Amino acid sequence: MWQVYNLLSERDSVTASTIRKVLTESETRSSSSNRVRTTLTIQIETVDFDAQACVIRVKGRNIQENPYVKIGAYHAIDLETNREVSLFKLCWDSISIERLKCACDPAQTVDLAVVQMQEGLANICLITKSMTSLKTRIEIKIPQKQKGNTAQRENALKKFYKNIVDDVLKHLNFEALRVLIIGSPDFVDQLYEYLCETAMKTKSQILHDAKRKFVPCKISTGFKRSLKEILQDPAVLSKLSDTKVGAEVHSIKSFNQMLSTDPSRAFYGYKHVSVAAEALAVDTLLVTDNLFRSKDISERRRYVSLVDSVRSSGGKIRIFSSMHFSGEELAKFTGIAAILRFPMAEPKEEDEDNKEVVLEKVAPI
Known part of the structure; x- marks a missing residue:
């Protein structure tokens, strides 16, 4: 969808299925509105992309005859995954053609991911050539170190690590993934040990094979802004040479x-x-x-x-x-x-x- 967004420009036209609210008037002159699905061709005036919902909204004027929408009337169409759309450009320049080829290449899969964490907070991000996408955020309250609450703190940390491992397995495709960077001010070793321990206990072949893909990295904070620190770390850069982002x-x-x-x-x-x-x-x-x-x-x-x-x-x-x-x-x-x-x-x-x-x-x- 990001590739499609970059292909769409002002004055291009798109044909796609959409829903239009239509007012009808009866013989008694009473009016009612109905929502009908129809296919429209509009000339693009504005394009917006919602990266989280993965939806592109194009707005412009209708340029083809339609039983429900007059020529020249404004309409907005939402373009979504798995929904057909036709794009017409006055000129397919070299950049557009290159992007189209890139989008059609099945090898363009996510091969780099990052876990950024600090005490009680973790962000799991996917990094492609196109964008950095936050897949999930984990927040758990961890008791402070105090005399007498050691067991309570350890249990909270284990729960925190378990949630990270569960979400890593849920959101990451380890067959395509080449590098998983784990960045933290203090907890990299503890999380790595927990991952190894979990792999042995559950006999998870996925985690066992993935251990060689883990790259530890020291960062100042577990928030997303520390991504810049991670991708400028010399040890990380040497590992990125095999990735599409590298x-x-x-x-x-x-x-x-x-x-x-x-x-x-x-x-x-x-x-x-x-x-x-x-x-x-x-x-x-x-x-x-x-x-x-x-x-x-x-x-x-x-x-x-x-x-x-x-x-x-x-x-x-x-x-x-x-x-x-x-x-x-x-x-x-x-x-x-x-x-x-x-x-x-x-x-x-x-x-x-x-x-x-x-x-x-x-x-x-």
């Missing part, structure tokens, strides 16, 4: 490092990156997907053209999801950045009126 995480880290150590090879912002692309200097282009959802068609085409240009010159393309940690990081740099093959001087604007960009000549090394 390439994006490594790219944004490499860009940040380059910006700190050699800023002449790290550009960001459309104007600077496009100048580097014209010079065939872009080795890796980093861009957030929300730039391709701009309501300004000319702006969308500008970014698509830039991606095509970099790809044609042999550069690597990394498209980041705006609902992913790495995409949020890239958004701080205007949503577009590049790691260059060789150093370039920063473009200068000589004439503020015509925005003419002039490049200083720097010999590549």
Whole structure:
């Protein structure tokens, strides 16, 4: 559904089944309303995505004859999983076609998950190339360490760990999962020991096989905001190389490092990156997907053209999801950045009126 959301743009049209409230008038001129199911084709004006409910709502004007809805009348259609929809675009650009192929690839499954925990609180998240999804939140009151309540505290902790293990087994597909990161300020070892103990007691082959996929990580808090700490941990990054998320995480880290150590090879912002692309200097282009959802068609085409240009010159393309940690990081740099093959001087604007960009000549090394 996230892929579909990214395919939908203003002025596209969709055909889908929907429900419309219809007013009917009887011979006695009394009116009544009925809800009827019909198929509509609307031209999109707005698109909203509810990630938790996994529903896309498109709103626009009806553009085809319908017995219940006049041409030009507004209607909103909810697009849901397992419900057919047809999408018509004036132009299927390279980004849309690539996204469509990605969405149709059955290998695109979740292979990275995170358990973030602190005393009495745990979040279980699934991390894909598209987004970070909170699957469940566990909260249990744990008694404080006091003389005489040791047994009560131990029982509460065991119940806490059991709930985590139960939810991990419920929400994670260990056949597809390659890495399960367990992050906590204090309780990583205790949870790992409990997982091993549970695997032995229950003779759970799933847990036994999954032990090699666990990666412990020290974090400051069990709240979701600590995800940034987890995905920047060197030990975790080495394990992410085999996951689908790894390439994006490594790219944004490499860009940040380059910006700190050699800023002449790290550009960001459309104007600077496009100048580097014209010079065939872009080795890796980093861009957030929300730039391709701009309501300004000319702006969308500008970014698509830039991606095509970099790809044609042999550069690597990394498209980041705006609902992913790495995409949020890239958004701080205007949503577009590049790691260059060789150093370039920063473009200068000589004439503020015509925005003419002039490049200083720097010999590549």
